[in-house]
Structures are given as C-alpha cells and as structure tokens.
Amino acid sequence: MSQALAQKMIDAYxxxxxxxxxxxTVTVNGKTMGSEDLPAIIAGRKEWERRLNAYSSPNAGFGQAQF
Structure with missing residues (x-):
C-alpha cells in the first residue's frame, strides 16, 4: 500500500x-451503500486515515521495545 492509495481511498470515503x-446511494469497493451505512463509511474513512497517518509517524516501520 502506498501513501497515494491511502489518500485516494480517504478521498473516496x-x-x-x-x-x-x-x-x-454510493458504491465503495463494490458495495452499494445508503444512509443506513453511514457509520460503516465513516469507519472505513477512519481506518484509511489511520493507515495514512502511520506513514508520517516518527516510528513508522519500527516497533517499540519495552524494557
């Protein structure tokens, strides 16, 4: 996954x-959604925002060790 793809998905959501x-009604990733699906659409947007934010995290790609 790339940052560009993550941003494209956020824009779609x-x-x-x-x-x-x-x-x-809209179709996202092949699924048709209406007003009853708004919480799912919001959750999808937040997931993609989380993924995009992972790229800009100071520890992106690195785990944290606990001592």
Whole structure:
C-alpha cells in the first residue's frame, strides 16, 4: 500500500459520506451503500486515515521495545 492509495481511498470515503448525506446511494469497493451505512463509511474513512497517518509517524516501520 502506498501513501497515494491511502489518500485516494480517504478521498473516496469523504465523497461517499457527502453523497450519502445528500440522500444518494454510493458504491465503495463494490458495495452499494445508503444512509443506513453511514457509520460503516465513516469507519472505513477512519481506518484509511489511520493507515495514512502511520506513514508520517516518527516510528513508522519500527516497533517499540519495552524494557
């Protein structure tokens, strides 16, 4: 996964949120969603934001040792 892909997915989820809030149905990753799916859309956006933020974390790619 790349940062560009993560940002593209975040943008898609934001567009889906806006469309659903406007009363439309949307298709994300092959799944058609409507207003009842708004919590799932928000959760998907947050997951992709978490993945994107992992790239900018000071410890990206490194685990933390506990002593």
């Amino acid at each position: 934001i567009a889906a949120e806006l469309d659903v809030l406007d009363g439309k």
